[in-house]
Amino acid sequence: MSLTTYAQSNFTSKVIGVGVVVADLDRSLDFYVNGIGMVKTGSFTINEDFGKRSGLTNGTATNVTILKLENSPEATDWKLMSFGSKPSHPKPKHIQDDTGMQYITIQVKALKPIIDRLTQLKVPFLGSTPTPLNAKAHFVFVQDPDGNFIELIGPLD
Known part of the structure; x- marks a missing residue:
């Protein structure tokens, strides 16, 4: 079996969900919903216990708002969350200014x-x-x- 065949058969969804930590949730929702045109499709909470057990957070709870380009199962989940803190690094001016x-x-x-x-x-x-x-x-x-x-x-x- 080739690696390509394995990769194409090993997943239950062809969609990758992306979690985006933002400084100001309302400001980001305005940009993505009213500017780009995404739609809110749901939300969920990561509570303190799950945050710590899963390794997602150090035990800090957060609410996650799910946005999509359209409300369909095939659309990517763009998951916005905020911890109310400012970024610890400068805002990039070009894509080569940071990694990731x-x-x-x-x-x-x-x-x-x-x-x-x-x-x-x-x-x-x-x-x-x-x-x-x-x-x-x-x-x-x-x-x-x-x-x-x-x-x-x-x-x-």
Whole structure:
């Protein structure tokens, strides 16, 4: 059995859930829901006991809000949580400024509505974006309130 076959047959879901710790949950929800256009699909609590037993936290409880691009089982879980603390490192200016997960890519049907919403929220666009990728798609690059990079790809209209 090849490694590729093993990897493709070893999982119960083709979706990877991503947990994102944010400084200000309301501000991040505003960005992702009202700016990007994600939808809230649920929430859950990590209590003190489970946080400690699982190794997720040192026993600190938190609430997790689940966002998705659409409310379907095939959509990635973008799980936001906050511990009410500011980051211990400076906000990155470019993807090479830190290690680990640095950006996500979201393919969209039309960039203009998202550009309009992000402009209304006063989210700065990075580089010279939107910039054309090819005859059918443009590229927009922004950061969420905590500095995570978001690339949006699709036609302008």
